[in-house]
Amino acid sequence: MVSRFPVISRSGAISLAMTLFVSMIFAVNVWAGQGKEAGSAIDVTAPAIDLPGLTERINLEDYRGQVVYVDFWASWCTPCRQSFPWMNDLQESYAEDGLRVLAISLDSDSDDAADFLAATQPVFDIAFDETGKTAEDYKVRGMPSSYVIDRNGKIAFAHIGFRKKDIAVIESGILAVLEE
Numbered sequence: 001m002v003s004r005f006p007v008i009s010r011s012g013a014i015s016l017a018m019t020l021f022v023s024m025i026f027a028v029n030v031w032a033g034q035g036k037e038a039g040s041a042i043d044v045t046a047p048a049i050d051l052p053g054l055t056e057r058i059n060l061e062d063y064r065g066q067v068v069y070v071d072f073w074a075s076w077c078t079p080c081r082q083s084f085p086w087m088n089d090l091q092e093s094y095a096e097d098g099l100r101v102l103a104i105s106l107d108s109d110s111d112d113a114a115d116f117l118a119a120t121q122p123v124f125d126i127a128f129d130e131t132g133k134t135a136e137d138y139k140v141r142g143m144p145s146s147y148v149i150d151r152n153g154k155i156a157f158a159h160i161g162f163r164k165k166d167i168a169v170i171e172s173g174i175l176a177v178l179e180e
Contacts, residue, residue: 044154044155045153045154045155046060046070046138046147046149046153046154046155047134047137047138048060048061048137049070049102049104049127049134051104051127051128051129051134052127052128053125053126053127053128054117054125054126058102058125058126058127060102060149060153061153063100063102063149064151064152064153065098065151066098066099066100066151067097067098067099067100067148067149067150067151067156067174067177067178068099068100068101068102068148068149069087069090069099069100069101069102069146069147069148069174070102070103070104070138070146070147070148070149071083071087071101071102071103071104071144071145071146072103072104072106072129072135072138072140072143072144072145072146073103073104073105073106073143073144074105074106074107074112074143075105075107075112075113075115075116076107076112077143077144079143079144079161079162079163080116080143080144080162081116081119081120082162082164083144083162084103084120084121084122085120086162086167087101087103087122087124088121088122088123088124090171090174091123091124092123094174094175094178097178098151098178099174099178100124100125101124101125102124102125102126102127103122103124103125103126103127104126104127104128104129104134104135105126105127105128105129105130106129106130106132106135106140106143107128107130108130110128110130113128141160142160142161143161144160144161144162145158145159145160145161146158146159146160146162146170147159148173148174148177150177150180151180156173156176156177157173157177
């Protein structure tokens, strides 16, 4: 039987993944106003984060030396709800390699955020940006929006939205940053 769908070889799949990864890097360059060519090194310092957390203040400087996956979310965001189990797995799988997941709620009503967190049971750090100032600093344009920050506090890449088909590309990008 002949398939109507193209078969992608392993090298073709790797090439596609790298193309998507470079596209994400280019998006950060455009976001940051750097105007660099796709694939060039990014030298954009991540904006400061100093927000209330579940039990203590969350300050991005405290994560220096680790790779940080920063995710902006809200309780009304369906893809955000779908991303939390994956972020739990991400935190547990790569914590020993130096990854920290930090999810920042943009809910203005703390009860909505509390209900969301009770339903999703995160095992990673949570912060609250009720005013949206930190989201403005990161130029969040969609929900969820995520940023990978390298061990030196620079943004390595960004991603808007969450679809299961993006997981492999995002994880390969995170692994590349962890290996630096």
